[in-house]
Amino acid sequence: MEFVCIRTCFWDTLIKEGEVISKGSKEEIPPSVRPYFKSKTEVEAVAEKTEETEETDEVDEVAGLQSELDALNIGFDRRWGTKKLKFALSQAKKGMNM
Secondary structure (H helix, E strand, O other): OEEEEOOOEEEOEEEOOOOEEEOOOOOOOOOOEEEOOOOHHHHHHHHHHHHHHHHHHHHHHHHHHHHHHHHOOOOOOOOOOHHHHHHHHHHHHHHHOO
16 A cells, blocks of 8 residues: 655654655554545645644643633633643642642
């Protein structure tokens, strides 16, 4: 089966963006590798959809962490990312012995 890399990644070797490779279909496929399509527009469409999904997942996770901190009446900055929010939440739970 042929695959195309939508961004530089490592799959046994370094694969550059747009490079087409052949691998067995039963191997575990890295998240930045997609099945190979004949036209470049199909590859770009898959890449855009993947990026949108990743961004949406992160936004949902940030919103969930912010709501948890709100429920505990813990102050936070809306600009904080996932890592900082998780740290603040863990510190709040440690302080409350949860």
